[in-house]
Amino acid sequence: MIDSRVKYFANKVSFSAVFALLVVLFVVTPLLLILFNSGQLSAAKWTNLWTSKAPELLWRTIKLATLVALLTTVLGVSTAWLLTRYRFFASKVLVWSLVLPLAIPTYVYADIYTRLFSDRGWFSWLAQYWQRHVIESSLLQGLQSLWTRLTGDDTTLSEFSDLLSVSLVLALASFPYVFLLVRAALNKSTKSLEEAARLQGADARSVFWRVNVPLLRPAIAAGLAIVVLHTISDFGAVSILQYHTFTSAIYLQYMRDSFDLALPAALSLILVVMALSFLVIERFFRSRQRYFVSDRALEPEQIKRLRGYPLFFAWCWIGLIALFAVVAPVALILVESFQAWYHGDVGLIFWRYVFNSFFIAVIVATVALIAAFPVAYYHTRRNSLYSAALMHMSNVGFILPGPVVAIGVSLLALLVFPQFSPMVFLLTWIVAVAVRYLPLASQAQESALQQVTPSMECAGRMLGATAWQNMRRVILPVIRPGLVSAWVLVFIDALKELPAALLLKPQGFETLPVIIWQQASEEMMEAAAPAALMLILATFPALWLMMKGHKSR
Amino acid sequence: MKTSKVLLFLLVFFNLPVWSEDSLVIYSGRHEKFVKPVMEAFTKQTGIKVKLLNSKSAALINRMRLEGKNTKADLFISNDAGTLQIGADMGLFQPIDEEIVKVVGPKYRGEKNSWVGLSGRARVLVINTKYEEELSFIKSVFDLANPKLLGKLAVTHSANSSFIAGITVYQKLAGDKKTLEFLAGLKKNSAGKVYNKHSKIVEDVAAGKKIVGLVNHYYIFRYLKKNPKAPIKMILPDQGEKGMGIAWNVAGIAILKHTKKLEQAKQLVAFLLSEKGQKMFSILNNEYPVRKGVPTAKGVTSDYKVADVPMSVLGKGRNKALSLIEKVGLY
Structure with missing residues (x-):
């Protein structure tokens, strides 16, 4: 038997x-x-690739991925925190509207954003304001010099502004990954750990940095891994927004040399190695992390109600994100669809x-x-x-x-x-x-x-x-x-x-x-x-x- | 089994019209808007139906090569003489009768009449008029490499066939060294932003986001027609006795080697080269007719010095130009 x-x-x-x-x-x-x-490519051409195009494209891709990761963390964690820890009017609708960007392909985002901010777009005033005031402002210059000091990247102001706007669009399109994972983690972590810390005399800020952040780190890391992989392999959005990364450069190379595939293949190989090493690094860090969360959901009485100015600002923040990530793009699509149908x-x-x-x-x-x-x-x-x-x-x-x-x-x-x-x-x-x-x-x-x-x-x-x-x-x-x-x-x-x-x-x-x-x-x-x-x-x-x-x- | 039959039926139902047998099939790398009306006029005159399939020229060449004698295409239209010549060198086309193409100067045809030009386009500069003074130092296209223009110059990405054609001309006339320096300057001055389309360059120059751009001439006319008050202006570089002249390119047409409708295909080429066809084909897009004696669109001048490079060279010299572009690492 x-x-x-x-x-x-x-x-x-x-x-x-x-x-x-x-x-x-x-x-x-x-x-x-x-x-x-890519083996068909002569040694001289490989060397040339390594000294001119490849490092530059790598750097552009890494810059973009880093900025998008930063922005998605800010957007995702803040919204997840607000929506799990505080009670909001119609919070279910808010959660849904913050997840909705996942239904919109990034190239649609890119296309919509170029039109929203074009001369005849709904936000042309904002684009003009940016062009006239922000781009020459000390704020942007300060950011740029900070960026240069941190990364050693010597950009012109307009290049930096382009990078920022592309990162923003990609971040708005992909922050829900972070939002969802962090929200799930927050929902599961009881407040007992926080209360224990408070009893030991920690103030709100150190509770946040020493209890909440370490607990959320695995969720944030998992979300960011998805975001970074998506950014590296994104083709449509970066092409439409004219910020070329490794992936879109491979497409351009293919279009240009479509009679000879060695160069696109070589570029592809470099990109594959890059994505692989990112995955290996990510696995390595994740394998050392442990989730310590209980299975109990938050008790209803632990969800607080905001009042006064904090409530106002929370609404403004979520509203602003929802406006740019969901409301305006979807409204534009609906209006234009109706016009097309009409x-x-x-x-x-x-x-x-x-x-x-x-x-x-x-x-x-x-x-x-x-x-x-x-x-x-x-x-x-x-x-x-x-x-x-x-x-x-x-x-x-x-x-x-x-x-x-x-x-x-x-x-x-x-x-x-x-x-x-x-x-x-x-x-x-x-x-x-x-x-x-x-x-x-x-x-x-x-x-x-x-x-x-x-x-x-x-x-x-x-x-x-x-x-x-x-x-x-x-x-x-x-x-x-x-x-x-x-x-x-x-x-x-x-x-x-x-x-x-x-x-x-x-x-x-x-x-x-x-x-x-x-x-x-x-x-x-x-x-x-x-x-x-x-x-x-x-x-x-x-x-x-x-x-x-x-x-x- | 039944579902697969239904699916097959649906597929056929939705896509059969694309492959109806009795019409001429044209693979076209030119914008449908500028081809379709001309083809409609042709159908009206001759009764021959035309089916257009639009894509990028390079992709179409690749496709025709892969399809070999299975291809459905009878003719190929491209906006770039370089691409046409490459197709000819691959043996995709057949010579067109001298009788038909003799109305066009030999400069604007492929070797052995393997293809023929239909309309000319010029590589010019567009500037924002607010910065005219500042830009007055630009006499030649090579001045675009001047460090003064850091972050202010708009060019397309280097997969754009008009861009490649322009570089091919400059390389032929000014040599490798000067062209390399020029490309390095372009790369620096464009500050990490290359454009997908010429139309976006003109838009950004008009909006003052960039102050000078390298474009095909008709994009400027097209934009000015929509926005007559836009602060932009066309600049013709490399003029005067010592100037090399403006780089030209032509859009053109070729007849496929494996076409089964040779007679109709010839009729179409003849129509496009007739006065009526020339007027429609070129004037729709503010381009220059290649047939002598046909006037340009109103307000479009062709009264300037043109670089003396035969169009077939745009194909022959393409690899050389690409190797320079690759050396500098433009994307």
């Missing part, structure tokens, strides 16, 4: 092992091809774009879900060093920015197909996006599969089910919620994917992100606002899933 059980699992595992290996090999090949292609610009052609986007996203989500399953299954069953390695390698899309994945996969396609038809482009595109978002699928499935114990499978087999029946009637029903959320997560991200679409979509097969991109880089495209609206609406299910997860945790 025992023997056959072991044998049964050994067979099954080896079956999924083969598939897992195949998937991982397939996913890693694009990266290897990039490695190979002028009859939302015609059949628009619905074709919508269909195209959904079509691709559905296929990509399904492909990613199926491809990730053997990897996740093998890892949860075996849990060996080898299976963990496979799991990690399947996550390669996580550290590869969109343009890099697209270039890698098209290198692979070039090996397979001597000549491209529109179908081949479609295929290459789907594979690229699926590779990019495979980690979302495999991680969600892994955690779902952990709920299926081997004994459950054995029970099924003992009752006479075949391996396939077992899979269909025991495993799949148990992990279905996990599968659904994995599918939704991939679907949403695939729907918003921009760089691979720009590089690989078949001629004439426009999608919503591409329309928005064209609006931002060319002149008016009437369908851009409704396109953004569709993307935001489609993201709601994912947001809802995420919020539900936060609540139940």
Whole structure:
């Protein structure tokens, strides 16, 4: 009995092992091809790259990531603190509105912000004020000289002002990651530790710095890790705002040298190494941190009510953030969508774009879900060093920015197909996006599969089910919620994917992100606002899933 | 099974019109706004339907190369002679009859008539008139490298084909050393900000965020048409006896080697080179007609010295220019 059980699992595992290996090999090949292609670059060109463009782009990217991290910390921690520790009117609505930016792709933010602050935009007065007064002011100059002293970075004033504004936009778009994680941590930490500290005679400030901050540090770090990775791999927003980082420079290089892939490949390689080392550092620090929080939620009587000036300022602060992060962008999209609809610009052609986007996203989500399953299954069953390695390698899309994945996969396609038809482009595109978002699928499935114990499978087999029946009637029903959320997560991200679409979509097969991109880089495209609206609406299910997860945790 | 059939049907339903068989397919790297009306006029005159597929020129070249003889494209339109010549060197195009293209000077055609220019564009400077005095030292495009312009100069990123074409011309006429110095100066003066589009350069110069920019001439006219009172002005560099002249580029068209509709394709080229076609194609965008004797749009002058470089050189010299750009590390 025992023997056959072991044998049964050994067979099954080896079956999924083969598939897992195949998937991982397939996913890693694009990266290897990039490695190979960058090897084609002559030593002289490598040296040149190292002395001119690469360090500069690295520095620009690091600067941006640092500033965005700083700003998101300020925005995320302050709002999370206020909303967990104090009672507000309609606080649920406030929480939702502060999470909403996650539904808006960063390139939509960038596009909206350039229009809000353009000559005819709603905030043109603010832009003019900035241009006339702030940019020459001693405040900005002081900040700049402080920055120069801290970092040794010698920027001109206008460059510094550009950097600040780009960081602000990216921070407004991504601070909810920090907000959510810090809020969850704050919700779980009882005030008993604070009260103990107060009893020992600590004042409010030292309680904050010596009790709260250390407790929140893991949550902040986890949030910042996401924010920094997003900033490094962001393509659309930095391109539209014309602050070029490593990722957008790779795209430009590809557009310029599209007849010779060695240079873009070399740049990609450097970026991959950079993202990897960031992840390693982050893991290292996180592994030494421990969460010491109790499971009890805050007692209602511990949530205080603010009065007088503090209440006023708290409202101003949250209101200001909500205005710039949510209200103004969403209002602009709604107004422009209405205008577009009113002028009859939302015609059949628009619905074709919508269909195209959904079509691709559905296929990509399904492909990613199926491809990730053997990897996740093998890892949860075996849990060996080898299976963990496979799991990690399947996550390669996580550290590869969109343009890099697209270039890698098209290198692979070039090996397979001597000549491209529109179908081949479609295929290459789907594979690229699926590779990019495979980690979302495999991680969600892994955690779902952990709920299926081997004994459950054995029970099924003992009752006479075949391996396939077992899979269909025991495993799949148990992990279905996990599968659904994995599918939704991939679907949403695939729907918003921009760089691979720009590089690989078949001629004439426009999608919503591409329309928005064209609006931002060319002149008016009437369908851009409704396109953004569709993307935001489609993201709601994912947001809802995420919020539900936060609540139940 | 059934779902997949439904999906297939939907895909076909939504995308079939793109591939209807009886029309000429043009891969176009030029803005749809400036191509579509001309094509409509062509269809009206000849009854031949035209399907436009718009993208970036370089991406389209790459695509046609990948598609090989499977390509659906019959013709290729690009805003950059360099890109056209590269396509010709890859063997993507077929020569166009001398009879059709002889109305255009040889300078504005590819080698062996592998492509033909349709409209000319000039690399000029746009300045904010408030700073005219301050900028009066600029006589040549090379003066843009002057340290006085630190943080005040607007240029596009170096993946822009007009930018590359301009650098190719400067390299041919002024040599490697001077061009390298020039590029290094551009990089310094643009202070970390490079523009995606020429139109944004003109906008920022008008708003005073930058005071001088290097652009194609028609962007200035386009902006002034929308904002007649904008404080901007076109400056023509490198004039006078010793000046090298202004770098030109042409938008042009080529016929694909693998087209199955050669006759219709030729008809289209002939139409675009006719007086009527020339007027429409160039005047819509304030460009210069390449056919002699066709007037420019009102207010657009072509009365200046043009750099003496044949357009096919923009393709032949492109790699050299790119290597200089790469050496300086522009992005």
